[in-house]
Amino acid sequence: MAATFHWQASSTSGTKKPENDDAWVVFSAGMKGSENLPPEGSYTNEEKDIIFAVSDGMGGGNAGYLASSLILEYISSIIPKTFKAAAQGFHPDYLEQLEIAIEKIHVAINQAGEEDLAHKGMGATLTLAWFTPENLYLAHIGDSRLYLHRDGKTIQLSEDHSFAWKKLQREEISEYQYRSHPRKSVLNQAVGAGHRNVKPQIAAVPYHSGDQFMLCSDGIIDGVWEKHIHSAFTKQGTDIGEIHQTILERALENDGSDDTTMITFSVS
Secondary structure (H helix, E strand, O other), rough: OEEEEEEEEEEEEEOOOOOOOEEEEEEEEEEEEEEEEEOOEEEEEOOOOOEEEEEEOOOOOOHHHHHHHHHHHHHHHHHHHHHHHHOOOOOOOOOHHHHHHHHHHHHHHHHHHHHHHHHOOOOOOOOEEEEEOOEEEEEEEEOOOEEEOOEEEEEEOOOOEHHHHHHHOOOOOHHHHHHOOOOOOEOOOOOOOOOOOOOOEEEEOOOOOOOEEEEEEEHHHHOOHHHHHHHHHHHHHHOOHHHHHHHHHHHHHHHHOEEEEEEEEEEE
């Protein structure tokens, strides 16, 4: 069944560099075409699906900014082609289509980096939430994150692609030790970055009315702890704007050195 989504998105440059290497996009896609949506709004996915995505760029000069913006530009053009295939009588599998799309983008980013020495090795994370009337389809590479708050619990749906995060999940280190770990930001998966292959986390996740989500770059996580994210969802109730502002303000007050990008959204 179709659902209504309410969201708020923002991106703030970090204090340690002038260029914002993060990017975000919210867009709809379906048989009747696609459309980019504003930073704040409501949308019912009855006729078109809705997609939320965040990308955090890496690389010297303006390469990080270029990588993240290109990735979201590519994803915004590739996903609508799924519906063109469906219109022609094919029945594309969403999970397979996401894997194919990410592989194409990975190759394109690496090629763009090879064509210009100033952009050599550029890459970015990508965390994407694609909502059809039936399921949430997650595609994720890197350490941007997608959280779900449901029935009083807050869980991270995405997996950080880093050695340190795996140690945290195995409970070999605490959250405090993880945050100060020297290899916390060393990613073993990224889109582009000169990596030969990319192995994204791809999953189908059922969603329900009342679910709330946060999609963010690691700049947000640098300034908030898991307990702060949970507390914001719990204390602010259904007001997605208040949840957004509460988490963002705490992240900027506590750190703010890196670019901070987030999209908070709810389902009704």
